[in-house]
Amino acid sequence: MSKLTPMMQQYIEIKSQYKDAFLFYRLGDFYELFYDDATKAAQELEITLTKRAGGNDPIPMCGVPYHSAENYIKVLIDKGYKVAICEQVEDPKTAKGVVKREVVQMITPGTVMESNMLVEGENNYIGSLSHFEDGSFVIAYNDLSTGENRLALMDDGWDSVIHEFYHQPVKEIVISSSLPEEMQTNLRERLHVTLSYQDEVNFNAEFRDLSENLTDERLMKAFSRLLNYIQNTQKRSLDHLQPAEVIELKQYMSLDMYSKRNLELTESIMKKSKHGSLLWVLDKTVTAMGARMLKKWLERPLLNQVKINRRLEIVETFLHAFMERENLRENLKSVYDLERLSGRIAFGNVNARDLIQLKQSLQQIPVIKETLEELDIPEVRELTDALIYPDYIVDLLENSLVEEPPISIKEGALIKEGYHEELDKYRDASKNGKQWIASLEQQEREVTGIKSLKIGYNRVFGYYIEVTRPNLPLLKDDRYERKQTLTNAERFITPELKEKETLILEADEKSVDLEYDLFIKIRERIKQDIPVIQQLAQIVSEIDVLQGFATISEANNYKRPTFQEGIFSVEGGRHPVVEQVMKNGTYVPNDAQLDENNQMLLITGPNMSGKSTYMRQVALIAIMGQTGCFIPAESGILPVFDQIFTRIGAADDLVSGQSTFMVEMLEARHAIQNATANSLILLDEIGRGTSTYDGMALAQAIVEYIHDHIHAKTLFSTHYHELTALETSLKHLKNIHVRAEEHEGNVVFLHQIKDGAADQSYGIHVAKLADLPDELISRASVILEGFENSNETETQKEAAPALEPEEIESAQLSFFVEENKEATKPVKLDNKDNAVLEELKSLNILEMNPLEAMNELYRLQKKMK
Ligand SMILES: Nc1ncnc2c1ncn2[C@@H]1O[C@H](COP(=O)(O)OP(=O)(O)OP(=O)(O)O)[C@@H](O)[C@H]1O
Numbered sequence: 001m002s003k004l005t006p007m008m009q010q011y012i013e014i015k016s017q018y019k020d021a022f023l024f025y026r027l028g029d030f031y032e033l034f035y036d037d038a039t040k041a042a043q044e045l046e047i048t049l050t051k052r053a054g055g056n057d058p059i060p061m062c063g064v065p066y067h068s069a070e071n072y073i074k075v076l077i078d079k080g081y082k083v084a085i086c087e088q089v090e091d092p093k094t095a096k097g098v099v100k101r102e103v104v105q106m107i108t109p110g111t112v113m114e115s116n117m118l119v120e121g122e123n124n125y126i127g128s129l130s131h132f133e134d135g136s137f138v139i140a141y142n143d144l145s146t147g148e149n150r151l152a153l154m155d156d157g158w159d160s161v162i163h164e165f166y167h168q169p170v171k172e173i174v175i176s177s178s179l180p181e182e183m184q185t186n187l188r189e190r191l192h193v194t195l196s197y198q199d200e201v202n203f204n205a206e207f208r209d210l211s212e213n214l215t216d217e218r219l220m221k222a223f224s225r226l227l228n229y230i231q232n233t234q235k236r237s238l239d240h241l242q243p244a245e246v247i248e249l250k251q252y253m254s255l256d257m258y259s260k261r262n263l264e265l266t267e268s269i270m271k272k273s274k275h276g277s278l279l280w281v282l283d284k285t286v287t288a289m290g291a292r293m294l295k296k297w298l299e300r301p302l303l304n305q306v307k308i309n310r311r312l313e314i315v316e317t318f319l320h321a322f323m324e325r326e327n328l329r330e331n332l333k334s335v336y337d338l339e340r341l342s343g344r345i346a347f348g349n350v351n352a353r354d355l356i357q358l359k360q361s362l363q364q365i366p367v368i369k370e371t372l373e374e375l376d377i378p379e380v381r382e383l384t385d386a387l388i389y390p391d392y393i394v395d396l397l398e399n400s401l402v403e404e405p406p407i408s409i410k411e412g413a414l415i416k417e418g419y420h421e422e423l424d425k426y427r428d429a430s431k432n433g434k435q436w437i438a439s440l441e442q443q444e445r446e447v448t449g450i451k452s453l454k455i456g457y458n459r460v461f462g463y464y465i466e467v468t469r470p471n472l473p474l475l476k477d478d479r480y481e482r483k484q485t486l487t488n489a490e491r492f493i494t495p496e497l498k499e500k501e502t503l504i505l506e507a508d509e510k511s512v513d514l515e516y517d518l519f520i521k522i523r524e525r526i527k528q529d530i531p532v533i534q535q536l537a538q539i540v541s542e543i544d545v546l547q548g549f550a551t552i553s554e555a556n557n558y559k560r561p562t563f564q565e566g567i568f569s570v571e572g573g574r575h576p577v578v579e580q581v582m583k584n585g586t587y588v589p590n591d592a593q594l595d596e597n598n599q600m601l602l603i604t605g606p607n608m609s610g611k612s613t614y615m616r617q618v619a620l621i622a623i624m625g626q627t628g629c630f631i632p633a634e635s636g637i638l639p640v641f642d643q644i645f646t647r648i649g650a651a652d653d654l655v656s657g658q659s660t661f662m663v664e665m666l667e668a669r670h671a672i673q674n675a676t677a678n679s680l681i682l683l684d685e686i687g688r689g690t691s692t693y694d695g696m697a698l699a700q701a702i703v704e705y706i707h708d709h710i711h712a713k714t715l716f717s718t719h720y721h722e723l724t725a726l727e728t729s730l731k732h733l734k735n736i737h738v739r740a741e742e743h744e745g746n747v748v749f750l751h752q753i754k755d756g757a758a759d760q761s762y763g764i765h766v767a768k769l770a771d772l773p774d775e776l777i778s779r780a781s782v783i784l785e786g787f788e789n790s791n792e793t794e795t796q797k798e799a800a801p802a803l804e805p806e807e808i809e810s811a812q813l814s815f816f817v818e819e820n821k822e823a824t825k826p827v828k829l830d831n832k833d834n835a836v837l838e839e840l841k842s843l844n845i846l847e848m849n850p851l852e853a854m855n856e857l858y859r860l861q862k863k864m865k
Contacts, residue, residue: 008034008059010101014086020196021082021106024073030063031085038062044079045072073107074117080171080194082108106233109194110172111144113347115340118145121283121291127170128198128226129161129187130218131179137161138222140244141168142230146292146339147240147346147534149210149226151219152247158183159670164249165191166257167299174198174229198229210243219246240346240530252300253626254643256674258667262646262682263619264577265298278620281580282629284551286329288337289537290544297545301626303640305563311546311628312560313379318550319630327371328547336361338537342530345523352405352414352519355526358533359397365389365536368543386539390532400522409519412512420518426511433504437463440497450474455497463501464491549629556580558630561621561638568594568618568680568713572634575617576624579632588751589634592618594713598734600703603717604724604758605738610751611717612648614738615682618715619644622680639713641680645671648684668702677711684717696720707733724757836860 004012007027011034015023022041024031033041034052038060042049051058064072073083084103091100107114110126118124123143130138136155142148154160165173165187172194173187188195203211203224210227214220223244230238261269268276274283279298285291302308318325336357344350350358365387372384405414415423441455450471457463465480468489480492526533552558556579572589579587592614594601603611621631625638647667664686671681686699699720706714707730727735737758739750840860 014101014103018084018103018106021084021108022076023084023086023103024064024069025086025101026066026088027063029066031066031069032061032063034059034061036060041072041076044081045075047072070114070116074114077107077109077112077117080109080192082106082194082196103235105235108172108196108233110142110170110174110196111230111233112171113145113343113349118340120288120337121285122295123148123292125168125170126172126174126226126230127165127168128174128222128229129179130176130222130225131183132218136218138218139164140219140222140226141170142226142241144230144234145343147238147242147343147530148339149223149242149244150247151214151223151244152249153216153219154249158186162186162190163257165193167255167260172196174226176201176225196229198225198232201225201228204228204231207241210241212243213246214244219244237346237348237527239527240342240534242531242534247300251303253303253623253641254674255299255301255623256643256645256667256670258670259619259644259646260299262648263616263623263644265623266295276577276581278577278623281556281576282548282552282624284548284555285544286332286548287335287540287544289335289339289541290332290548292339293541294545294548297627298623301623302628303626303642305640308563308626308628308640310379311549312630313377314383314546315549315553315628315630316560317375317377317380318547319554321375322554324371324374325547325550328368328543329551331364331368331371332540332544332547334360334364335540338533338540342533342537345527345533346530348523350523351407351409352401353407355397355401355522356403356405358526359394359401362390362394362533362536368540372543383539383543387536388532390529390536393526393529393532396522396525400518410512410516412508412515414519415515420514423511423514423518426507426514429507430504430511433500433507436500437497437504441465448474448476448479456491461491461493462505463497464493465497466491546628553630556632558624558632559635561625561631561633561636563625563640564637566596566639567637568592568622568639570618570621570631570633570636570638573617573621573636574632575613576620576632578613578617590614590617590751590753592621592753594618594715597732599711599732600707600714600716600730600734602703602724602726602733602735602757603715603737603753604719604721604735605717606740606747606749606758607719609738609740609749611738612684613751614753615648615684615715615717619646619680619682639678641678641713642676643674643679644682645675645679645712646682646684647671647686648682672702672705672710675706675710675712679710679712681706681710681712681714683714685719686716696722699723700726703733704730721757727757833864836864 011023011025014025015034015037022033022037024033026032038049041047042060042062045062045064047062047064049060049062052061053059076083083106085105085107086101087104088099088101089104107117108126110124112118112124124145125141125143127142128140130140132138134155135157136153137158137160139152139154139161141150141152152164154164169191170193173191174196175184175187176199177197178199184195187193201221201224203220204227207224207227211220211223214223227238227241255263255265260266264277266277266279267274268280270276274280279295282298283291283294285294302311318328338358338361341350341354341358341361344354345358366389369384369387369389372380372387400415400419402414402416417424417427437455441453444455444465445451445453448467450467452468452471454466455463456466461483464483466489467475469487472490480494482490483493484491556576570592573592574587574589588610592601603614605611617632621633621636622638622641622644624631625636626640631638645667647664668683668686671679671683675681683702686695686702699716699718700723703714703716703723703726706712711732724735727733734755735757736753736755739752739754740758741748741750843856
């Protein structure tokens with residue numbers, strides 16, 4: 001290969017430091033990509049790949065225009081790639097004007113700042129994961145656009161890490177390369193995130209303020225890992241980063257990853273979007289900051305009753321104060337996204353228009369405060385007192401910036417008159433010069449008698465005197481110096497005019513430069529107040545979420561719940577999302593009663609009758625109540641649930657490679673291992689993913705296990721009518737059913753919950769509703785009759801007698817019981833089997849994904865055969 005140009009040599013040197021990113025190499029008006037980057041980018045961005053002469057081997061190359069680069073970068077970032085931006089910068093070591101190239105910023109999926117790459121009303125988190133010798137993990141979160149930092153310490157093993165990341169999704173995870181390979185693969189395969197590495201962890205003094213409240217060294221280390229990564233990628237001021245908040249996971253209701261998805265809290269399963277989720281119904285916020293806070297609240301409902309009641313109290317006050325609430329909503333509409341604005345101020349990305357928006361937002365603070373002051377209850381007063389109006393910021397912006405500045409900050413017209421003496425002088429000089437020119441024009445018209453004589457300006461010649469051709473004879477010789485001839489006119493200059501021109505242009509240039517400098521100073525000054533702005537943003541967001549709760553509660557007739565330990569007693573409860581999408585008044589409300597006597601509700605009823613909807617409704621009411629929102633019910637007494645676990649249909653797509661049954665078992669296991677007497681468990685038709693008897697046996701054993709060992713409030717829906725017999729043997733279990741009636745051979749769904757077990761299944765009626773062929777339906781009815789008459793089926797259909805707790809342990813359900821429990825029944829094994837058994841024992845099932853586990857089992861079974 002022949003010698004490369006110095007520019008390409010420099011490229012290769014820089015690229016070697018950014019191997020995992022697309023290097024956008026600035027050349028004139030383009031960012032160029034070379035070699036593999038070019039080939040891959042051409043494919044991903046659907047742009048033309050060309051070749052650059054590079055000795056014997058032409059170099060693959062493609063480019064994107066500088067001005068539209070953001071759009072291309074967004075495509076790459078959305079696909080999980082990283083981009084390094086390489087610019088020409090002045091080299092301070094060399095003579096002025098000589099430039100060098102360097103990477104000025106990395107854009108990675110988790111560190112996006114550009115507004116067109118961010119979703120309004122949603123956080124863009126990057127996470128870092130650190131592991132420690134004692135088996136604990138720390139996750140650190142950062143949203144670079146808002147500066148938020150949060151930390152969570154986890155000492156419940158690897159599963160809890162995965163659950164946490166499901167719970168709080170991130171675009172990118174920063175790890176140390178010493179994180180065990182299986183864990184790295186697990187993160188990649190289960191979370192589909194970009195993994196980045198930061199091995200060197202230095203705690204920089206400049207971050208001391210951010211970590212003052214961190215006493216645990218593990219938290220410090222994890223936080224530093226994240227901050228170091230951000231520093232290395234961003235290479236610019238991070239003044240907007242907020243002090244780390246430690247998430248005490250035990251202070252929030254824990255929702256496992258299955259619940260968040262199954263209950264469609266923030267995203268609907270079908271559409272994979274906010275539409276159709278609880279968030280969609282409840283989001284009546286008017287600011288982007290409020291929307292983000294609402295999402296966070298829904299993801300982490302509270303456990304502390306005092307805090308819950310504080311929120312409910314404010315919601316109630318807002319609910320009854322219609323006029324004040326309407327005013328608040330109006331005022332809030334004028335509040336810009338202060339959190340993201342702070343980030344951009346820190347990064348030096350804001351223009352004068354942004355600062356005017358900041359001023360207008362801050363000007364709403366006294367108005368909001370005044371409205372709140374009219375609602376005089378202690379909980380609101382707390383918020384009102386915290387709203388401190390930063391009049392000095394508003395005054396600064398009011399005195400310095402014009403009301404409608406241009407987008408560019410480099411062309412002047414930003415700063416108000418009277419703000420800066422020197423600037424006023426330049427402006428005066430320019431203005432005086434221009435006035436002098438205007439009077440010269442007047443004077444020359446009079447002296448020459450040419451009425452159309454005018455003084456004009458263009459960038460090439462500066463100021464000139466223009467005389468139209470027919471008037472030229474009126475000009476005395478040598479009066480002006482000829483400069484340019486046009487078809488219909490001549491242009492002239494005079495030494496005096498040129499002298500004034502120099503003065504005017506100098507003054508204009510100086511004032512534009514000075515305006516820029518003054519603007520930067522104002523921006524830097526505001527930078528110091530970022531914490532004040534961020535604090536206001538927090539309070540405004542909270543007010544916004546709470547007024548939103550009041551607004552939706554009023555619109556949908558939600559009621560304030562009360563709390564009482566151990567009792568879930570709801571009258572006329574509704575599913576908030578199904579109710580919302582159905583026509584007004586068509587949703588059938590239902591009561592729900594769970595208490596010490598009725599810890600478990602076994603729900604039967606035909607397909608499509610509303611079993612799942614009812615179960616979800618119970619959980620959503622609990623979540624809404626603990627979030628501090630009113631609930632969709634006539635009245636409600638709620639317990640404070642510490643955790644919610646769910647196993648509700650449609651989960652098969654969770655992790656590719658897992659069978660429905662395996663997912664079902666994993667979800668059930670998770671509940672059984674972690675639930676307490678204060679938890680809520682929803683199990684929808686557990687066991688249906690396998691053969692009838694297996695399924696029924698598992699279902700019964702699970703019901704018994706929860707009933708006898710866990711005592712969690714549980715809703716269990718089933719098609720195994722045989723299980724309803726358990727009501728007689730399990731003291732705290734109650735049968736309920738969803739009512740349906742048969743009318744002229746068709747099933748009518750009443751969606752009403754009634755005590756007792758359903759009397760028949762109506763499965764065939766539902767199949768009929770689904771328009772299966774008549775012949776097939778008749779045949780199914782005949783087969784069903786056959787089953788019902790068969791003695792064998794009758795005897796098998798009896799529910800097995802309830803097992804004693806010891807029996808459960810030996811009921812071959814070790815899958816649900818703790819890992820590594822000794823098998824209770826000895827089995828005769830030969831040497832080959834023993835070897836397989838040893839291998840089986842040594843498998844670390846919890847570290848595998850289900851597909852790996854299945855493959856292992858299959859392999860071992862094959863070995864035995
Ligand atoms: N209380 C209700 N009022 C009005 N419509 C309801 C109610 N509950 C459920 N529905 C309607 O019935 C449909 C079926 O409900 P759901 O999926 O809960 O039934 P299911 O009994 O769980 O069915 P399957 O056993 O087939 O899973 C829902 O999509 C909803 O439109």
